[in-house]
Amino acid sequence: MAADTWLDDNADEQDQPAQRGSLSGYVLCWGLMLFLAWVPVPMGSNRAIFWAMNTVLVGAAGGVYFGWLGRRGTAPRVSLDQLAPLPILYVLLIFYLIVQLIRFPVAGLDPISMAPGATLWMLLRLVTYGMLFFLVLQATRNRERFNLFLTGMLTIGTLHAAGALAMLRMGDTLLGYEKWAYLGSATGTFVNRNSFATFMALNCCLGAALLIRALLEKRNEDYRYDYYWLRLALIGSALMIVMAALVASQSRMGALAAALGTLTTVFFALLATSQRKRTFFVAAGVVLASCLAIGWLYGEQLLNRMLDVEESWSIRAALYHQVLELIAQRPWTGFGGGSFEIVFPTVHAPPVGTDRLWDKAHNSYLTLWSELGVIAGSLIPLLLAVIGWKFSAALRRNRRLWLPAATGLGCLIAVATHALVDFSMEIQAVAFWLVAILAAASAQCLPQSVST
Numbered sequence: 001m002a003a004d005t006w007l008d009d010n011a012d013e014q015d016q017p018a019q020r021g022s023l024s025g026y027v028l029c030w031g032l033m034l035f036l037a038w039v040p041v042p043m044g045s046n047r048a049i050f051w052a053m054n055t056v057l058v059g060a061a062g063g064v065y066f067g068w069l070g071r072r073g074t075a076p077r078v079s080l081d082q083l084a085p086l087p088i089l090y091v092l093l094i095f096y097l098i099v100q101l102i103r104f105p106v107a108g109l110d111p112i113s114m115a116p117g118a119t120l121w122m123l124l125r126l127v128t129y130g131m132l133f134f135l136v137l138q139a140t141r142n143r144e145r146f147n148l149f150l151t152g153m154l155t156i157g158t159l160h161a162a163g164a165l166a167m168l169r170m171g172d173t174l175l176g177y178e179k180w181a182y183l184g185s186a187t188g189t190f191v192n193r194n195s196f197a198t199f200m201a202l203n204c205c206l207g208a209a210l211l212i213r214a215l216l217e218k219r220n221e222d223y224r225y226d227y228y229w230l231r232l233a234l235i236g237s238a239l240m241i242v243m244a245a246l247v248a249s250q251s252r253m254g255a256l257a258a259a260l261g262t263l264t265t266v267f268f269a270l271l272a273t274s275q276r277k278r279t280f281f282v283a284a285g286v287v288l289a290s291c292l293a294i295g296w297l298y299g300e301q302l303l304n305r306m307l308d309v310e311e312s313w314s315i316r317a318a319l320y321h322q323v324l325e326l327i328a329q330r331p332w333t334g335f336g337g338g339s340f341e342i343v344f345p346t347v348h349a350p351p352v353g354t355d356r357l358w359d360k361a362h363n364s365y366l367t368l369w370s371e372l373g374v375i376a377g378s379l380i381p382l383l384l385a386v387i388g389w390k391f392s393a394a395l396r397r398n399r400r401l402w403l404p405a406a407t408g409l410g411c412l413i414a415v416a417t418h419a420l421v422d423f424s425m426e427i428q429a430v431a432f433w434l435v436a437i438l439a440a441a442s443a444q445c446l447p448q449s450v451s452t
Contacts, residue, residue: 024068026148029139031061032132033152036436040160040199043174044190045428051121054428055128062131065138077141080134082446089383090130096376097123097337113336114343122337122371125428129435136439141446149440150407153433154210157203158238161245164188164196168248186248190427197254198415198424200246202433204258205265205410207239212269213403253421261414265406272395272402315352316362316421322347323366327374334373343370364419364426381416387438388412394445401445408441 035057039045045054069076080087100112100119113119140146164186167173175189182193190196214231246258326335326347335343341359348358361367368377388409395405415434419425425434 025139025142025145028061028065028135029145029149030152032136032139032436033149033156035061036153036432037156037159039432040429041175041189044192044195044199044430045432046191046195048121051125051128051428054432055124058128058131058135061135065135076134077138078443078446083442086383086386089379089386093376093379093383094123094126094130096372096379097126100334100336100372111336112333113339115336115339115341118338118342119336125431129431132432133435133439136436137443140440141443143444146404146440146444150206150210150403153437154203154206154235154238157200157206158241160188161200161203161242164245165241165248185250186245188245190429192424192427193249194251194254194418194422195424195427195430197246197249197251198257198418198422198427198430199433200242200249201254201258201261201414201418202411202430202437203242204239204246205261205407205414206437207235207242208262208265208410209269209403209407211235211239212266212273216273253418254424257414257418260417261410261412263410264413265410268395268406268409269402272399272406318351319358319362320366322349322352323361323363323370327366327370330373331369332373332375334369334371334377337371339371340367360423360426362422364423367423367426384412384416384438387442391441391445397447404441404444408438408445411437 035054039050039054042050045051097119101116101123103111136149140149167175167188168186172179172183174187174191179187181191185193186196187193188196188199190199211232214228214235217228217231243258246255323344326344340361341357344358344361348354352358361370365377365381368380371377372379391405391408391412394401411434415425415430424430
């Protein structure tokens with residue numbers, strides 16, 4: 001049996017080759033990949049104008065897709081009720097953001113949000129993420145398109161990594177313009193090196209999963225048509241470029257998050273394969289050789305930053321203490337989605353530097369609790385936890401689901417870990433990529449019978 005037949009629950013169906021999907025499915029898949037290639041380019045899409053553009057693009061894609069379904073008189077390939085309880089949690093989150101914006105017709109009862117404009121933007125971003133998740137879910141239900149999607153994502157990520165290294169070497173610029181922050185660090189098309197590092201961490205998980213899949217593939221008996229070693233070389237090279245860009249970013253927690261995410265991917269992949277020893281030693285050899293080469297080229301500055309962690313952590317601890325004071329003022333309602341930048345100055349004091357604007361809490365969980373309250377603010381972490389649980393359950397149900405499950409779990413761990421000390425998850429390009437990877441993995445981890 002070919003090693004890439006790992007999707008369906010039915011063993012007889014597993015032995016059948018992957019069916020080629022419809023042309024419209026490939027058009028949607030390629031369109032989504034082009035969109036995901038675009039979103040990191042304009043400074044990680046971390047500006048209101050790009051939020052608006054991306055909302056229009058994803059909304060238009062959704063409109064075309066639903067129009068096409070209506071014209072054909074067919075239902076989506078995957079029904080949302082089979083994703084329960086994810087849609088319920090998502091609707092509750094959207095509903096609460098709307099509640100925060102409501103001006104009640106009662107004297108003295110103001111809207112919950114202290115920054116209605118920022119809350120409206122957060123609402124639009126979350127609606128856009130939901131639509132993207134739905135579209136990727138439909139586009140990647142087909143196994144062949146799923147494989148295309150993962151390969152395409154790694155290719156796009158590798159090109160961004162190579163571009164980041166090139167910009168670092170050729171004047172240390174941001175899209176040809178002089179950088180105003182993080183000089184000497186690779187940031188690619190992002191402003192913040194930590195956000196770029198999280199972006200690279202996602203690609204490390206993708207690369208590790210695809211490398212293991214390539215190692216497990218059967219070799220063609222006719223070596224003239226055997227692309228086994230070529231695939232290994234291409235994926236290994238892509239992984240090395242991504243790792244080089246990650247280390248060149250000099251992001252301490254980004255490197256740790258990438259390591260944890262990649263190890264999670266490798267662990268769950270090897271857990272499900274019978275060729276553990278051979279696969280482990282080959283994969284470990286590739287990674288070790290990459291680390292040595294990359295460390296020699298870019299590792300000195302990252303090591304120096306690792307040794308200087310005590311001072312930065314003392315400031316970060318003081319920041320977290322002040323954010324907790326902010327949360328205590330409105331623990332149940334929050335101050336409104338996206339309002340942290342507006343309300344944090346009310347508690348801002350030394351030793352947290354007063355010579356700069358602290359517009360992020362440098363902990364996405366604390367940010368959510370300060371903006372939405374501890375209950376509604378826990379809905380996004382709960383959504384991610386439920387998705388992770390579904391991946392684990394799928395892997396227990398069928399070990400042939402290791403590729404989507406291990407990839408999704410690795411990416412979840414990487415982003416969730418970095419969110420403990422930074423705000424990468426709040427950068428739209430990173431959020432889009434995480435949503436897309438989780439949606440693609442979810443499409444494959446659903447039982448075969450849920451397709452409509």
